[in-house]
Amino acid sequence: MTIEKKISKKTIATETGVSRRGFVKGAAAVTGAAIGSGAITGFPTIWAQNIKDVTLRQFGTGVSNINAVADKVKEDLGFTLQMTALDSDAVAQRAVTQPNSFDIADIEYWICKKVFPAGTMQPMDTTKLKNYEYISKLFIDGKLTPDSEIAQGTAPHTVGFVEGADSVEFASAPTQWMTLIPTIYNADTLGIRPDLIDREINSWADLLDPAFKGKASILNIPSIGIMDAAMVCEAMGEVTYGDKGNMTQEEIDKTIAVMIDAKKAGQFRAFWKSFDESVNLMASGEVVIQSMWSPAVAAVRSKGIACKYQPLKEGYRAWGGGIGLAKHLSGLELEAAYEYIDWYLSGWVGAYLNRQGYYSAAPATAKKFMSEDEWGFWMEGKAAEGDILSPDGKVMEKAGAVRDGGSYEERMGSVACWNSVMDENKHMVRKWNEFIAA
Amino acid sequence: MASDTSKRSSYFLITPMALIFAVFLVIPLLTIVVVSFWDYDEYRILPDFIFENYNYLLGSSVTWSIYLNTLKYAALTWVFTLLIGFTVAYFLAFHVRSLTWQIVLFMVCTIPFWTSNIIRMISWIPFLGRNGLLNSALINLGIVDQPLEFLLFSDFAVVLADVHLYALFMVVPIFNSMMRIDRSLIEAARDAGASGFETLKSVIVPLSKPGIAIGSIFVITVVMGDFITVRLMSGGQSASVGLQISNEIGLLQYPAAAASAVVLLITVLLIVTALLRLVDIRKEL
Numbered sequence: 001m002t003i004e005k006k007i008s009k010k011t012i013a014t015e016t017g018v019s020r021r022g023f024v025k026g027a028a029a030v031t032g033a034a035i036g037s038g039a040i041t042g043f044p045t046i047w048a049q050n051i052k053d054v055t056l057r058q059f060g061t062g063v064s065n066i067n068a069v070a071d072k073v074k075e076d077l078g079f080t081l082q083m084t085a086l087d088s089d090a091v092a093q094r095a096v097t098q099p100n101s102f103d104i105a106d107i108e109y110w111i112c113k114k115v116f117p118a119g120t121m122q123p124m125d126t127t128k129l130k131n132y133e134y135i136s137k138l139f140i141d142g143k144l145t146p147d148s149e150i151a152q153g154t155a156p157h158t159v160g161f162v163e164g165a166d167s168v169e170f171a172s173a174p175t176q177w178m179t180l181i182p183t184i185y186n187a188d189t190l191g192i193r194p195d196l197i198d199r200e201i202n203s204w205a206d207l208l209d210p211a212f213k214g215k216a217s218i219l220n221i222p223s224i225g226i227m228d229a230a231m232v233c234e235a236m237g238e239v240t241y242g243d244k245g246n247m248t249q250e251e252i253d254k255t256i257a258v259m260i261d262a263k264k265a266g267q268f269r270a271f272w273k274s275f276d277e278s279v280n281l282m283a284s285g286e287v288v289i290q291s292m293w294s295p296a297v298a299a300v301r302s303k304g305i306a307c308k309y310q311p312l313k314e315g316y317r318a319w320g321g322g323i324g325l326a327k328h329l330s331g332l333e334l335e336a337a338y339e340y341i342d343w344y345l346s347g348w349v350g351a352y353l354n355r356q357g358y359y360s361a362a363p364a365t366a367k368k369f370m371s372e373d374e375w376g377f378w379m380e381g382k383a384a385e386g387d388i389l390s391p392d393g394k395v396m397e398k399a400g401a402v403r404d405g406g407s408y409e410e411r412m413g414s415v416a417c418w419n420s421v422m423d424e425n426k427h428m429v430r431k432w433n434e435f436i437a438a
Numbered sequence: 439m440a441s442d443t444s445k446r447s448s449y450f451l452i453t454p455m456a457l458i459f460a461v462f463l464v465i466p467l468l469t470i471v472v473v474s475f476w477d478y479d480e481y482r483i484l485p486d487f488i489f490e491n492y493n494y495l496l497g498s499s500v501t502w503s504i505y506l507n508t509l510k511y512a513a514l515t516w517v518f519t520l521l522i523g524f525t526v527a528y529f530l531a532f533h534v535r536s537l538t539w540q541i542v543l544f545m546v547c548t549i550p551f552w553t554s555n556i557i558r559m560i561s562w563i564p565f566l567g568r569n570g571l572l573n574s575a576l577i578n579l580g581i582v583d584q585p586l587e588f589l590l591f592s593d594f595a596v597v598l599a600d601v602h603l604y605a606l607f608m609v610v611p612i613f614n615s616m617m618r619i620d621r622s623l624i625e626a627a628r629d630a631g632a633s634g635f636e637t638l639k640s641v642i643v644p645l646s647k648p649g650i651a652i653g654s655i656f657v658i659t660v661v662m663g664d665f666i667t668v669r670l671m672s673g674g675q676s677a678s679v680g681l682q683i684s685n686e687i688g689l690l691q692y693p694a695a696a697a698s699a700v701v702l703l704i705t706v707l708l709i710v711t712a713l714l715r716l717v718d719i720r721k722e723l
Contacts, residue, residue: 093690096690286569434500438503
């Protein structure tokens with residue numbers, strides 16, 4: 001009941017209009033006339049009119065820069081959201097070097113660890129977010145359930161909070177100041193072509209199985225590729241790690257040595273850097289086993305080609321992203337940004353993301369926007385009763401299908417490591433370049 | 439007094455060019471040189487004066503293997519574009535008699551270059567792939583029974599795409615040089631009893647040298663700095679200097695990228711200087 005109340009757009013507009021934005025400093029700053037007329041015509045209308053002129057510029061990786069979200073924002077909240085999609089490297093670069101080129105940064109947590117200390121963003125006051133309480137515990141204290149183990153790597157909760165409003169120091173426990181509001185996350189594993197592989201795949205070590213010589217691929221984004229490589233080396237028993245998300249120089253050297261040997265032996269067909277490359281490699285049959293992202297698997301399947309997102313016994317490599325505020329935001333724009341972020345958590349986007357095979361940061365709110373069958377398929381690992389449609393209405397899975405890897409708890413509960421940036425990052429990147437050049 | 443005025447007016451006349459050079463060439467170049475001595479961490483570049491970037495770059499075996507690889511691509515591409523460019527230019531200049539046809543055929547050569555070079559490159563991928571057109575055709579014709587894997591994501595694919603992309607850069611200047619050769623020289627050679635090959639060797643090749651040099655400079659500088667062809671056609675499995683720089687920029691390691699760029703610039707300048715020593719291209723201009 002409370003949720004439904006919160007997600008009704010009218011309620012949001014009035015509530016926030018009266019209480020939070022009582023005097024709308026921003027509006028006052030923008031135009032004095034607004035206050036004058038505001039006194040006469042009543043506040044919410046004026047606020048609603050002003051906010052229509054607000055344009056928020058959001059940039060981020062392609063995964064969550066969805067035009068449908070911008071359209072829905074316009075419809076529900078009235079203001080304009082401009083989206084720019086870039087690759088993760090470019091996102092990090094722009095967040096640091098061009099702090100005035102964006103209002104909202106949609107970045108991954110490991111990028112946040114790099115970017116937030118540069119001081120180009122401001123933390124969010126969680127008391128201003130009505131939906132804060134619905135955010136998955138994974139992002140608050142790192143534990144999906146009270147007894148789950150915290151995975152290695154840059155777990156989102158470790159960079160999710162700072163000490164104060166002006167701080168760039170990450171807090172060790174939850175505070176009132178959140179760096180990113182989680183939006184989207186998932187557990188990654190290997191994608192395979194079951195029609196071209198005639199045995200069971202159950203370990204990361206299978207990526208380097210000589211049986212797939214010349215038919216394997218790994219992604220060539222150093223900070224993520226090294227994790228997949230570490231999962232493989234650990235599974236093979238070649239290297240043992242203290243923390244795969246923060247390796248020592250020696251661990252990095254050993255990992256890269258294993259990968260270079262495999263490369264020289266001709267194990268890899270190609271390395272991929274972008275989503276579409278991974279789809280094409282798999283769909284064309286150049287590669288039968290590779291590191292992959294969930295929607296890429298869906299894209300291969302939508303071409304009518306068998307592709308499985310194979311759960312592996314060592315667990316998943318997880319990643320998560322969130323949206324944060326640019327330092328320069330203030331006044332009405334800042335209010336609009338808060339409004340947007342609260343709305344993001346209120347369920348509609350969550351349901352949209354869940355239907356794409358990602359996970360919503362606030363599952364409880366997303367549930368309200370999904371049918372029981374959809375919820376059962378995507379979140380509970382149940383067989384689909386009817387056809388499962390993508391957000392744009394294409395059939396993704398036929399009735400009877402079961403999601404690879406099962407339920408939300410099964411998948412997010414067996415995360416072995418989060419995407420991360422290491423202390424030895426410089427060394428790692430150099431070694432990774434050796435691997436690519438070898 | 440008069441010489442003062444003319445001096446002043448010539449300074450005035452060179453000012454726009456000098457400004458353009460200063461703003462778009464000299465200042466950016468100096469910035470790159472300066473930044474190459476800076477320090478950096480994951481998300482910041484720190485003004486400093488250190489040799490660490492160069493130390494690592496010049497001391498690392500990776501750099502040497504990357505340079506070797508890049509030079510290999512440049513050399514192979516140069517040889518093939520030269521052979522193709524020279525042959526095509528020779529055909530256009532000496533075998534096609536009418537000027538109209540020369541122009542028409544020359545235009546035909548340039549038509550593929552009206553499309554984006556990324557598209558021209560990417561279209562090789564489905565053609566050369568394991569289940570691509572070429573492999574399917576070869577298997578159906580019974581010429582091979584296993585798909586040829588070396589066709590795609592290999593050095594072969596990189597050089598093929600480079601040659602395809604840059605052959606025109608060789609054709610144009612060589613054709614231009616050849617059109618300037620006085621036809622009576624060739625008649626004279628023939629009258630003096632030279633065979634076709636001797637004429638080619640002692641008359642046409644020497645007189646086409648400026649064109650060959652210009653074409654070579656184009657092709658070599660472009661291939662030395664290329665990163666996208668290497669990345670796409672090798673399937674990310676080979677490295678080139680350009681790709682290294684692009685990776686470093688992507689990871690916010692601007693000082694390292696700047697140092698790589700300075701070293702690459704020096705290397706290319708050395709190659710170009712060597713070429714200019716061999717051939718006096720001023721004759722052409």
